[in-house]
Structures are given as C-alpha cells and as structure tokens.
Amino acid sequence: TQTVSQSDAHVTVFEGDSVELRCNYSYGGSIYLSWYIQHHGHGLQFLLKYYSGNPVVQGVNGFEAEFSKSDSSFHLRKASVHWSDSAVYFCAVTSMYDTNAYKVIFGKGTHLHVLP
Amino acid sequence: GGIITQTPKFLIGQEGQKLTLKCQQNFNHDTMYWYRQDSGKGLRLIYYSITENDLQKGDLSEGYDASREKKSSFSLTVTSAQKNEMAVFLCASSPRQSQNTLYFGAGTRLSVL
Known part of the structure; x- marks a missing residue:
C-alpha cells in the first residue's frame, strides 16, 4: 500500500x-509523484510530476521539486514566493505498474500562508 | 482544453437520505475519480474507474456507490447521509497515458441536516 x-x-x-514544502512517501515499487495546488473554494490544479530521470523537476510559476529515493521524499520548493502562492499544496503518489496503478493517493496537504 | 463539471455545486440533505452527485468531463479521458475532502484530512479516494464500465473501490468506499454510465460521466451516490455530515466531494479525470496527472472539478459541497 502506498502512503503519503x-x-x-x-x-x-x-x-x-x-519555501520548501515537505513530502515523504512509502511504497516499494516504481511510482509517479506529483504536486497539486488548491486555492480556496476551488478544485486542485496540477503543478508538476516526477517518474524517472532528472530528480529535479520544474513546474509552473517557478515551482520545482526534487525526488530522493534514499529519503523517500519529493519536496516542493520555490525560490521567491508571491502573495498569490498562498494556497493548500498536496503531494500525491501512484504506483506505475501493479494492481494499484491508477489509484492516486494524496497527502493531507500543507497550507502555505504568504505574508506581505 | 476541457472542463470537468460537477453538479450540484451545493447539496443539502436530510439524515438517512440517498443523495447523488454527478460529474461530466469533455477531455475524453479514460480514468475518473471521486474524492472526499474533509478539513484537516486531505483527499480520500472513494471510487475510481479506469475505463468505461470499470469500477474500483478506494479507501473510503463504504457508504457510497458509484456508476460509470459512459466514458464522459461518473456519478457518486451517498447511500445514507449521516447527520451533521459536511464535506466537499471532488471529481477528477486523467488520460490513461499520464497517470497521476489529474484534472479536477470545482467540487460539490454537502451538508446534512
């Protein structure tokens, strides 16, 4: 079972x-990892995804995330935040190949507050 | 581009009532999802459907039924609403070749009196 x-x-x-928002996962097999953003009163929007290759992936609006197999982590970072980045951020994991492929599991979310 | 439409936006029900939430997507995506969002608990997967006529239980399927009537629509039924229940139900879809890239609707807010 995968967990986030x-x-x-x-x-x-x-x-x-x-800012760095932390995400740790547990799963033994090959996985996809993603980050999503949710502004108040809206559904989630996809930010970025990792599945193989360069462990640092770039997303929209200056966000990037780094995959670490040794730490079982996929932390999201931004070098300089704007007030409009205030939102809830969700990390998600999916198995690539087994019976849980397509089953997308989300973390509980991190609420980012950006003060002026 | 496409859109996911969830109806109704707000749903008020009575304890014990059977309630149905609907979701339509025009992305032509194969996979569709229903999640429940409670404050402080993140998103919990209720049901998902990999393709038309498929149905898979998530971690929170008890108390719910789902139906994938056709490729573009996926409905969720609360079989017996619980008193004082409040949650947001989110529908999502994804293309088969891009697992983990989900497109979400705006949600249905449920309140049970």
Whole structure:
C-alpha cells in the first residue's frame, strides 16, 4: 500500500522568501509523484510530476521539486514566493505498474500562508 | 482544453437520505475519480474507474456507490447521509497515458441536516 505524508499542516513565510514544502512517501515499487495546488473554494490544479530521470523537476510559476529515493521524499520548493502562492499544496503518489496503478493517493496537504 | 463539471455545486440533505452527485468531463479521458475532502484530512479516494464500465473501490468506499454510465460521466451516490455530515466531494479525470496527472472539478459541497 502506498502512503503519503506531509509533515507540516501550515507553513508561513514572507513575500520574497524561499519555501520548501515537505513530502515523504512509502511504497516499494516504481511510482509517479506529483504536486497539486488548491486555492480556496476551488478544485486542485496540477503543478508538476516526477517518474524517472532528472530528480529535479520544474513546474509552473517557478515551482520545482526534487525526488530522493534514499529519503523517500519529493519536496516542493520555490525560490521567491508571491502573495498569490498562498494556497493548500498536496503531494500525491501512484504506483506505475501493479494492481494499484491508477489509484492516486494524496497527502493531507500543507497550507502555505504568504505574508506581505 | 476541457472542463470537468460537477453538479450540484451545493447539496443539502436530510439524515438517512440517498443523495447523488454527478460529474461530466469533455477531455475524453479514460480514468475518473471521486474524492472526499474533509478539513484537516486531505483527499480520500472513494471510487475510481479506469475505463468505461470499470469500477474500483478506494479507501473510503463504504457508504457510497458509484456508476460509470459512459466514458464522459461518473456519478457518486451517498447511500445514507449521516447527520451533521459536511464535506466537499471532488471529481477528477486523467488520460490513461499520464497517470497521476489529474484534472479536477470545482467540487460539490454537502451538508446534512
């Protein structure tokens, strides 16, 4: 069974700061990892995905994430946040090949607060 | 581009009532999902459907039924609404060649009196 853990329920930073949102997963096989963003009152929007190759993947709006097999992590980063980045961020995992392929499991989310 | 339409946007029900939520997508995606979102608990998978006429249980399927009537639509039924229940139900779809890239609807907010 795949699981996703986002250890921080809330993260608060000032505009222009860098930020890292943490995601750890547990699964023994090959997986896809993704990040999504949810603004208040809306559905989730896809940010970026990793499945193989370069462990650092680039997404929209300056976001990037780094996969680490040794740490079982897929942390999301941004070098300089804007107030509009205030939202809830979800990490998600899917098995690539086994009977759980297509079963997409999400973490509990991290609420990013960007202060002016 | 495409869109996922969830109806209704708001649903108020009575305890014990059977309630149906609908989802339509025009992406022509094979896979569709229903998630429940509760504050502080993230998204929990209720049902998903890999292709038309397929149905797979998620981790929270008890108390729900689902139906993939055709490729573009996926409905969810709350079989017996629980008193004071409040949650948002999110529908999503994804193309078969791009697992883990989901496109979400805006959600249906359920309140049970």
